Amino acid sequence: MSVAHTFLGLLESQPRHGYDLKRTYDEAFSPERPLAYGQVYATLARLLKNGLVVVDGVEPGGGPERKRYAITEAGIADVQAWLAQPERPEPYLQSVLYTKVVLALLTGRSAAEILDVQRTEHLRLMRELTRRKTSGDLTDQLICDHALFHLEADLRWLELTADRLDDLRARLATRTDLRPASPHSATRDDPAARAPRRANS
Amino acid sequence: MSRRVGPRAWLRELLLGTRMALAGGPSGWLRAGLTALGVGLGVALLLFAVSVPHAIASRQERTAARDDVSFDAPPPRSDATILVGTADTWFRGDPVRGRLLQPDGAHPSVPPGLSEIPRPGEMVVSPALARLLASPDGELLRERLDFPIVATIGDEGLAGPTELAFYLGADDLNEASDTVTRRDHFGEPRVGRTLDPVLSLFVVIIVVVLLLPVTLFVAAAIRFGGEARDRRLAGVRLLGADAHMARRIAAGEALGSSLLGLGVGGAIFLGVRSFVDRIELFRLSVFPSDVQPHPVLTLLLVVAVPVASVAVTILSLRRVVIEPFAVTRRAGDGRRRLWWRLILPVVGIGLLVPMLGSLTQSGGEFSVTQVSLGVGLVLVGVAAQLPWAVQAAVRRVRGGPVAWQLAIRRLQLDSSAPARAVMGIAVAVAGAIGLQTLFASIEANYLVLTRADPTRAEVHISLPLEDGWADVQRLDAGAAATPGVLSVHSRVTQSAVIDPGPGPLSEDHPSTLVTVGTCDTLREFAELDSCAEGSVFLVAAAEPNDFPATPAPGNTLGFLDLRTGSAEVAVEWTVPATARAVTGRLAPNGEEVTGVLATPSAMPDEVLATWPSWAVSYVDIEDGDLDAAERLRTVVWDIAPGGYLGLAAAALPTDEFAMVRRGLLIGATVTLVMIGASLLVGVLEQLRERRRVLASLVAFGTRRRTLAWSIVWQTAVPVALGLVLATIAGVTLGAVLLRIVSQPVSVDWSAIALVAGIAALVVLGVTALSLPPLWRLMRADGLRTE
Amino acid sequence: MSTALLVATDLRKSYGPTAALAGASVTVRAGEILAVMGPSGSGKSTLLHCLAGIVPPDSGTITYAGRELTAMSDVDRSALRRSDFGFIFQFGQLIPELTCLENVALPLRLAGVRRREAERRARAWLAQLEVEDVANKLPGTVSGGQGQRVAVARSLVTGPRVVFADEPTGALDSLNGEKVMVLLTQAARDTGAAVVLVTHEPRVAAYADREVVVRDGVVHDRLAQSLERAA
Incomplete structure (x- = not known):
């Protein structure tokens, strides 16, 4: 799971403070293992260094935690590339996929697309396993079947999630901190620059 | 659902079933409606049948009340006496009852239906005669009865609503004439007049022959929608009903439909009765008020129909195992045995054989029970042979074109449903052929006996x-x-x-x-x-x-x-x-x-x-x-x-023979059409049941023609077998009946061909009517199952 | 992979107010096994029915081996289904009153092959699918797996160029499902038949060469899309 990409995705929906990012991240994606403050600022520092985010403003009163961060065009491209890239099929990858789906929804991208991409990848592996299974011996068959059933469970979850995208979008809409990007959102700093992408979401 | 057992729980289950029969959306209504209509038609026919005794009795009462034929010495002339002259005539094959009335004094006795004696040269006529005289058809009769009409005869003075009758006032009656009598009252006590025994035999057989198929039809109507019901019951089982409860619920459903059917039948009966006076059969017509069902028989009917419906349902469920998730028919409906099926017709013939030669047109007596039981058993025997015959006939059949193979295999898998449907046809046809054979021979004989030569004088x-x-x-x-x-x-x-x-x-x-x-x-x-x-x-x-x-x-x-x-x-x-x-x-x-x-x-x-x-x-x-x-x-x-x-009999264009033949034809047609309806319902139900199979047949390119033909064969094979059986039974029955009335045996093949032809038309009709729904199911949307 | 055998372009089909297909395009190449996936109600069965010429689409074109299916009469399409296509469905496809052997022979007989010859070829296919022993049984008396193998035999008996399989393992347990899929794909590859395999099970789809996803009546064919992008 990439904390950096998640931060970028969260920032794409609206500029946030460092503290705000940590709280949102913890609540939405990792309730059991909250991020350490050190990790938050290290990550933001690395993003700043790479030009993926900029400091958008500083609240009066000073202190590093009062800095507000905003995403750059390079950052947006990075998020796009990350979302579009399938995860390597492996057990327990749901948390990554879940994060991707939520972020896709938050940033007005097509979550279905992500799932399709992932399904293709899963099926590619499953086909390979199936081929190995049909030509292999019993041990091969058992091993392949084990993997196949797990992959299938993943894919089932994917399908279910795809079917639930509307529900998910609706639920996100009720949370102000995770409100999906929308043309009417007052929090967007530069709506005009983002309009083209929103159109194909 | 409560596990309590007992009359109360049973009643609740029956009521649940009754409600299920009447609820259940459009398809449920359609099925309940079809059943009710089928039962209703049958019930209406049966109600008319049990009204016959009263209709005959009322008619006889009225004709006795106006009777003026007496074997007593004429009364002495007095103020109340009246001379009555017979003036019966015929018009184009219809009898016209005519009386000349000439009062002896000022206070003559008046025949029923008249308020006063018409003056000489004036006429009181029945409504039917009035209509006839007023119509262009009656021109030649008008020349004969060219008298002013001063009144119409009341219903109480008529045998039936279409009777042609008149009373003509006279002043020149010849007391000495054979056709003139002096009366001081009208009406003679009803003499226990026995019908011509051959004619009575006819009546008994006609009743049996017509009522049996109707009864079978009612039984078939109760089974409409049986498969859908079984599926519904499976649903009830899923909710926790045990097999016995499911059966009771099914019984309740049957009860509901048959009660509805009784209501529909009553309504049809009342509806038809109200214009029964416009119907004339065999020169007989009755007033609506004459058509009163015999109370005991009606009660019997009202009780028997629901009871029979429950019995039929329980019997039909015998071979069905209803499980919560599935309905299983006990596979391959077993190999049927012939021997017990043969008992019925054999006993029937056995009852009739002792009567051989016992009746002639002039005399002899017979037991109505024996005859109706004998004829009934022979006819029911035909029905009982059918399932065996269908099974035996198709068992060994192999090969043939695809349509034929589909039909035959279908019959091999389940021959009871089609056999059941055709039973009615077989019984009706066997009865009709038996009657026709009897009648044709008697008629032919009658013509020989009179020896009248119409070429010399018609x-x-x-x-x-x-x-x-x-x-x-x-x-x-x-x-x-x-x-x-x-x-x-x-x-x-x-x-x-x-x-x-x-x-x-x-x-x-x-x-x-x-x-x-x-x-x-x-x-x-x-x-x-x-x-x-x-x-x-x-x-x-x-x-x-x-x-x-x-x-x-x-x-x-x-x-x-x-x-x-x-x-x-x-x-x-x-x-x-x-x-x-x-x-x-x-x-x-x-x-x-x-x-x-x-x-x-x-x-x-x-x-x-x-x-x-x-x-x-x-x-x-x-x-x-x-x-x-x-x-x-x-x-x-x-x-x-x-x-x-x-x-001269041979010159009659509308002789009795033709009338009875026409009557039989009408009866047979009506019965066959009713049975055709039940066949159609069966085919439609089967099509609905098989939409998946049909869809897959369509998918791999089966021609419409092939499927249509398979329906034709599937209907035609049992019908043909039924007809063969019916012909054998009918001819046998006719021959036995002919021997009973001491007539030589001859078979009216043309009538058999006619009846067989009608049956074939019914098969074609059923097929034709089931094709549109078949095409609809075959149209792509049919594949869109659930 | 070789040439396109069956090409559907912009298919639309509505049942009443519901649009089952809303502009679906898909290509089936000769000899390939194509899985059609998607949630239930997405229109995948309708797509299969259209591709097979059972259901005419409201609009759009389907070309099979250079002939436009959508322009053919019902009679011609039926004839084409008899000669070039095979079908396997989830249930209810075997005629209950015909024996398994007769069921397999049926497509041949519909195509005019004499009974003896049809049954000889049917028996060979039953043997290939390892269900020769149920030849003379009625479908109601054989297990689901056996029945489905009989159905596979029936779909292949005419030597079709395309077999349409609609959830062929839907009513089977895993092991029987696997067995049927192995036999089906092997037989299809042996005879060079293309298979259009409608399924919602990824494990079944994994037997295919590639998959397309139908969602809301639209086909998501990543291959076609990437080809489009490349072009």
Whole structure:
């Protein structure tokens, strides 16, 4: 799971403070293992260094935690590339996929697309396993079947999630901190620059 | 659902089932509606059947109440007496009841349906006669009954609503006439008049033959939608009902539909009854008020239909295992056994065989129970053979085109449903063929027996003579002047005692018949080489018998005066020495005329004057010129309203034979159409059941033609087998019945072909009607299952 | 992979107010096994019915081996299904009153092959699918797996160029499902038949060469899309 990409995705929906990012991240994606403050600022520092985010403003009163961060065009491209890239099929990858789906929804991208991409990848592996299974011996068959059933469970979850995208979008809409990007959102700093992408979401 | 067992729980389950029968959305209503309609049609027919006794009784009551034929001595003339003259006539095959009324005093007795006696020359007519006289069809009758109509006869004075009847006021009735009687009241106590035994046998068989298929139809109607019901029951089982509860719920459903059916049947019955007076069958019509179901039989019906519906349902569930998730029919409906199925018809025939030869048209008695049971068992036997026959017939069939294979395999898998559907057809057809065979033979025989020769005379007139020979001359003149008449031969025949001698006559004193007619007429009765006015001939019977004896020239013949009814010889006449013995020939009516044949002038007027008797006239008319017959009736009526004109049986265009045949045809058609309806429902249900299979057949490119043909075969094979069985049973039944009424056996193949043809039409109809839904199912959307 | 055998372009089909297909395009190449996936109600069965010429689409074109299916009469399409296509469905496809052997022989007989010859070829296919022993049984008396293998035999008996299989393992347990899929794919590859395999089970789809996803009546064919992008 990439904390950096998640931060970028969260920032794409609206500029946030460092503290705000940590709280949102913890609540939405990792309730059991909250991020350490050190990790938050290290990550933001690395993003700043790479030009993926900029400091958008500083609240009066000073202190590093009062800095507000905003995403750059390079950052947006990075998020796009990350979302579009399938995860390597492996057990327990749901948390990554879940994060991707939520972020896709938050940033007005097509979550279905992500799932399709992932399904293709899963099926590619499953086909390979199936081929190995049909030509292999019993041990091969058992091993392949084990993997196949797990992959299938993943894919089932994917399908279910795809079917639930509307529900998910609706639920996100009720949370102000995770409100999906929308043309009417007052929090967007530069709506005009983002309009083209929103159109194909 | 409660596990409590007991009457209360049972009742609740029955009610649940009843509710399920009536609820369940459009398809549920359709099914319940079809069942109710089917049961209703059957119930309505049965209600009419149980109304027949009352209808007959009311009719007999009314005809008895106006009866004016008495064998008692006429009452003395008084203020209340009235002279009644018979003036019955016929019009185009329909009888017209006519009475001439001439009161003796101021307070005559009045026949039922009349408020007062019409004045001389005025007429009171039945509504049907009024309509006929007013219509263009009645023109020839108008010439005969050309009197002002002053009133109509009330219902209480009519046998039925379409009866043609009139009362005509008169002032010149001849008390001495045979057709005139003096009455002081109308109505005679009903004599336990027994119907012609052959006719009664007919009635019993007709009732059995018509009611059995109706009953079967009702049973079939109850089973409409059985498969859908089974699936519903599986759903109920899923909710926790056990197998017994499911059966009780099914029973409740059947109960609900059949109760609904009873209601529908009652409604149909009441609806049809209200215009029953416009229906005339076999010259019989009844008033709506006559159609009252027999209370006990109705009660029986009302109880029997629901009970039967429950019984049929429980029986049909016997082979079905309803599990929560599935309905299983006990596979391959077992190999059927023949032996017990044969018991039924064998017992039936066994009941009929002892009666062989026991009935003739004139006499013999039979047990209604024995006959109806026998006939019923034979017919039910046909039904019982069918499932076996269908199974046995298709068991070994292999190969054939795809459509045929599909149909045969279907029948092999489950032959009971189609066999059941066809049972009704088989029973109806067997009964119809049996009846037809019986009737055709009797009719043929009747024609032989009368020996009437329509080529010599199509019209036979019986004319009561009031004015002796003069009336005969009037008739001859009138007939000769009638268009369409080719020849007239009139005769008067009277009996005479040979050599009466002095003193009272003994019972067995030899006597003979004297027939008077012109030379031309006498030639119709004997081979005459020469004849002139004044000639007398003697004809001996071909086979000598006691009466009439043949007198010899010189014998004295004594005539009684029939007008006075005295047993004394009133006038004597001696057979002249010139009388010659000649050889007789059959009269145009097939009669052997023997004894004395005399020309009118050979017979002294005082002899003829003692004969206020009947003249018989043979009239030859142009072939089939029935208007000529009607005109002749008018001629007869003008001379003596009591006269009778009949047509030789062979010349009748609308004879009884055709009527019964038509009746049977109508009955068979109605039954077959009803059965066709139940077949159709079965096919449609099966199509719905099989939409998945149909869809897959469509998917791999099965032609419509193939599927259509498979439906044809699937229906036609059981029907054909049913028809074969029905023909065998029907012919056997007909033969046995013919032997019972002592007639030679002959089979009316044309009727069988006709009935078989109708059955074939029903098969075609069922197929044709099931094709549109088939096409619909075959259209792609059919694949879109659930 | 070889040439396109069956090409559907912009298919639209509505049942009443519901649009089952809303502009679906898909290509089936000769000899390939194509899985059609998607949630239930997405229109995948309708797509199969259209591709097979059972259901005419409201609009759009389907070309099979150079002939435009959408322009053919029902009679011609039926004839084409008899000669070139095979079908396997989830249930209810075997005629309950015909024996398994007769069921397999049925497509041949519909195509005019004499009974004896049809049954000989049917028997060979039953043997290939390892269900020769149920030849003379009625479908109601054999297990689901056996029945489905009989159905596979029936779909292949005419030597079709395309077999349409609609959830062929839907009513089977895993092991029987696997067995049927192995036999089906092997037989299809042996005879060179293309298979259009409608399924919602990824494990079944994994037997295919590639998959397309139908969602809301639209086909998501990543291959076609990437080809489009490349072009």
